[in-house]
Amino acid sequence: MNFKEKIFSILSNKEFDNLTWNIFHDQIKNNITYKNYLQFLEINPFEIKNISEIPFLPISFFKTHRIFSSRTTDDYDIIFTSSGTTGIKSKHYVKNLNIYIDSIRNSFEFFYGPIEKFKFLGFIPTNRKDSSLIYMIKYLIQQTHKNGSHFIPYHNYKDIFSNQNDKNIFIFGLSFFLLDFIEKNNHLQQNMQKNESKNKVIIMETGGMKGKRKEIIREELHDILKKFFCVKEIHSEYGMTELLSQAYAKKNGKFQCPPWMKVYIRDPEDPFIHINNNKIGGIDIIDLSNYLSCPFISTEDLGKKINDNEFEVLGRMDFSDIRGCNLMTPHFLEC
Structure with a gap:
C-alpha cells in the first residue's frame, strides 16, 4: 500500500493513530525482520490494543540487517550510513528517495x-x-x-x-x-x-x-x-541515519516533531514499558515516513518528554547501567 500522500497530510492525532495502525499491520505482514522480532518476543501483534504498546525495533538492527517492509531486499535508491568512528555502522536502505x-x-x-x-x-x-x-x-x-x-x-x-x-x-x-x-x-x-x-x-x-x-x-x-x-x-x-524525519528545537533544546512523527520514553529498567512525562529513559520514535523500512525505532538516546508536544535529548545511553537493554536484541536473528 502507498501511504506517502496520507503521511504528509496528517492534521490530527486521530489521523496519526489511524495511519499508524495501518502501517503497523503492513509491517507485520511485509517486514520480515520486524515480524521475526515479534515472534522472538512471543508477541501476538493482533492482541495489541494501544499504539504505545507497539513493539519498537532496536536501532542496532540497522547494523546487522537490511530493514525492508518488502519481500525484496536488493531494490533501493540509496544507502545512508551512520558516521560512527568505531564498530559496525548503521545502514539505512532507502527504497524511495522521494x-x-x-x-x-x-x-x-x-x-x-x-x-x-x-x-x-x-x-x-x-x-x-x-x-x-x-x-x-x-x-x-x-x-x-x-x-x-x-x-x-x-x-x-x-x-x-x-x-x-x-x-x-x-x-x-x-x-x-x-x-x-x-x-x-x-x-x-x-x-x-x-x-x-x-x-x-x-x-x-x-x-x-x-x-x-x-x-x-x-x-x-x-x-x-x-x-x-x-x-x-x-x-x-x-535526526539520524535510521529515520527519514527530523525533529526541531527553536530554543533551550526542547524538540517538537512534525505531525507524522511521535516520541515515547521507555523505562530504563523495562524497555517494553513507556513512562510518564518528566521522567528520564530511552527514546522510542514512531516515524511514519519510514514505512518502507521500519517506522517503530527504539533508539540508544536518553531523553524525557516535557509534555505531549515537547521532549529533550539528554545524551547517549550507558548500556552498562541499563538492565533491560539486552532483552531487546535477539542476536540469533539472521540478516
Whole structure:
C-alpha cells in the first residue's frame, strides 16, 4: 500500500493513530525482520490494543540487517550510513528517495515556513556521499541556490553578511565544525555585531562532536555560538541515519516533531514499558515516513518528554547501567 500522500497530510492525532495502525499491520505482514522480532518476543501483534504498546525495533538492527517492509531486499535508491568512528555502522536502505525529499521539505516547512525565503549556509564537511544529514542540507541549498545558498569552507571564508539584501540566513552546522570555524575566524565577531540588526539569522546545530573534539554540554555550546553569531537563541535538529524525519528545537533544546512523527520514553529498567512525562529513559520514535523500512525505532538516546508536544535529548545511553537493554536484541536473528 502507498501511504506517502496520507503521511504528509496528517492534521490530527486521530489521523496519526489511524495511519499508524495501518502501517503497523503492513509491517507485520511485509517486514520480515520486524515480524521475526515479534515472534522472538512471543508477541501476538493482533492482541495489541494501544499504539504505545507497539513493539519498537532496536536501532542496532540497522547494523546487522537490511530493514525492508518488502519481500525484496536488493531494490533501493540509496544507502545512508551512520558516521560512527568505531564498530559496525548503521545502514539505512532507502527504497524511495522521494519520500525522504518530501520529509525534508515538509518537516522543515512545518516549523519554519517556505524554504524559498531562506539563504541556507552549510557549516558541515561535504566529503561523505552516504550521509543523510549532508543530503538534507544539500537538497535545501540546491533548492534555494538563487538566494545565494552554499556550503561554507572554514579555511576559505567569505563574509556571510556580504549581501545586505539577505534577510533570512539559515545556518546548519555540525557542532565540531562550528567550533573549529569560530576558533579560526574569531576576528570576524566584530562583523557579526555590526550586522546584527540588519539580518535575521538562525543558527542550527545538528549534533555532537562526532569524535572530532571533546564533548561539551549543550548549554556551553549554545553560549559560545550565541556570543559569536550575536543571536538570542540556538536552534537544534534531531535526526539520524535510521529515520527519514527530523525533529526541531527553536530554543533551550526542547524538540517538537512534525505531525507524522511521535516520541515515547521507555523505562530504563523495562524497555517494553513507556513512562510518564518528566521522567528520564530511552527514546522510542514512531516515524511514519519510514514505512518502507521500519517506522517503530527504539533508539540508544536518553531523553524525557516535557509534555505531549515537547521532549529533550539528554545524551547517549550507558548500556552498562541499563538492565533491560539486552532483552531487546535477539542476536540469533539472521540478516
